[in-house]
Amino acid sequence: MKNSLLSQRDLAVLWHPCTQMHDHETQPLIPIKSGHGVWLEDFEGNHYLDAISSWWVNLFGHANPIINTALKAQLDNLEHVIFAGFTHEAAIELAEKLVAITPAGLSRCFYADNGSAAVEVALKMSFHFWQNRGQSRKTKFITLENSYHGETLGALAVGDVALYKKTYAPLLMDVITAPSPDCYFRDEGESWADYSTRQFAHIERILQENANEVCAVIVEPLVQCAGGMRMYDAIYLKLLRATCDKYNVHLIADEIAVGFGRTGTLFACEQADISPDFLCLSKGLTGGYLPLSAVLTTDEVYAAFYDDYSKMTAFLHSHSYTGNALACRAALATLGIFETQNVLGNNQVLAATMKTLSQRFLNHPNVAEVRQTGMIVAIELVKNKHTREPYPWQERRGLQVYRYALSKGLLLRPLGNVIYFIPPYVITPEELALMFDVAWQAITA
Numbered sequence: 001m002k003n004s005l006l007s008q009r010d011l012a013v014l015w016h017p018c019t020q021m022h023d024h025e026t027q028p029l030i031p032i033k034s035g036h037g038v039w040l041e042d043f044e045g046n047h048y049l050d051a052i053s054s055w056w057v058n059l060f061g062h063a064n065p066i067i068n069t070a071l072k073a074q075l076d077n078l079e080h081v082i083f084a085g086f087t088h089e090a091a092i093e094l095a096e097k098l099v100a101i102t103p104a105g106l107s108r109c110f111y112a113d114n115g116s117a118a119v120e121v122a123l124k125m126s127f128h129f130w131q132n133r134g135q136s137r138k139t140k141f142i143t144l145e146n147s148y149h150g151e152t153l154g155a156l157a158v159g160d161v162a163l164y165k166k167t168y169a170p171l172l173m174d175v176i177t178a179p180s181p182d183c184y185f186r187d188e189g190e191s192w193a194d195y196s197t198r199q200f201a202h203i204e205r206i207l208q209e210n211a212n213e214v215c216a217v218i219v220e221p222l223v224q225c226a227g228g229m230r231m232y233d234a235i236y237l238k239l240l241r242a243t244c245d246k247y248n249v250h251l252i253a254d255e256i257a258v259g260f261g262r263t264g265t266l267f268a269c270e271q272a273d274i275s276p277d278f279l280c281l282s283k284g285l286t287g288g289y290l291p292l293s294a295v296l297t298t299d300e301v302y303a304a305f306y307d308d309y310s311k312m313t314a315f316l317h318s319h320s321y322t323g324n325a326l327a328c329r330a331a332l333a334t335l336g337i338f339e340t341q342n343v344l345g346n347n348q349v350l351a352a353t354m355k356t357l358s359q360r361f362l363n364h365p366n367v368a369e370v371r372q373t374g375m376i377v378a379i380e381l382v383k384n385k386h387t388r389e390p391y392p393w394q395e396r397r398g399l400q401v402y403r404y405a406l407s408k409g410l411l412l413r414p415l416g417n418v419i420y421f422i423p424p425y426v427i428t429p430e431e432l433a434l435m436f437d438v439a440w441q442a443i444t445a
């Protein structure tokens, strides 16, 4: 009863993200009373296993005691302070840690308050760097087909998921879109590395022809998440780094979704042994507690802005909540868990279990591919396994899977016809088994 009362009040005044609100005439909203570990509980005592880490943010479970304790202590001292002219310990310590753990060469940290804002910061910084350096012709960005970098207009412009972008096209800056290294499209028998290398030829040519006008290439390292958890080989990033260097173009790595252990290494860029010029982080940064993002960049970039005020080279970008003390504290507690527990080692074991448990889907008549990178597993549903003909989007197969899974206590949020799993790292092998089992029933039903 409480569920439906809250739901009614909500639907009278609220407008939810990424939702056709009309759907809620038939699909009930679920008010959540509490969360513990991987489980969410509603007001009627139903439990839901959060298999998608609440939009990929939650790393160590809901109501994590370590993060809770750290936040409570911070709360009694300082909740927030203007971050221009003032600073505080949590922000300093977090920046020191991020500089220490991110790929070599990233020595400066700029905070913002969500993923899209971090992407805006990286785009503006890159553009502004070239302006400060007198290279005023550099005004364009290169992005990959099927990429996603957020919803604000700059971030949307460098994304390529039509569902989110098409309507707003007249408002968006022009970008150069390179074919994707997405290995779903590799030939039969072709390795991920071979396909990603083959696809690299396209962006190499684009860079060669346009470098004089290009500020940066922006990529989601290893996994194009919102684009359907499409994956590619690290070789692509390695080649891209070298070619960006060759043509004097920045590389922006958007690790907002894949950072903090999700792909098997702390940062996905490590698997290609590269350092980007800008690294965007958010989501898991605070363990899923509070909105915060960070853009890490190099001494070289920082130096191009550092001058006498009268030269007008400063980066005059701000958000009111820049460097929020509570968010920084949650992030420090999250990084503390990485420092004190063998998170990446445990994730290897969990990822191996996910691999084993997902194998049965390979034989399903409507599954074209089961792919995995670290703690991300995705299942591509199709109408025809052999031709890979997709289900018509109007059938909303993913939504049907979502509804079924929910009725069995599993929170999935398919992307179109892609069912994926991005669980918190505190999930147990038994819970993983339950997750794949219910997903199997949902797909089969």
Ligand code: PMP
Pocket (backbone or CB within 6 Å): 114, 115, 116, 117, 119, 148, 149, 150, 151, 220, 225, 226, 254, 255, 256, 257, 258, 282, 283
């Ligand atoms: N970049 C990537 C790779 C993302 O996955 C997302 C969020 N899904 C964003 C940027 C945007 O982050 P936010 O939703 O916090 O604005």
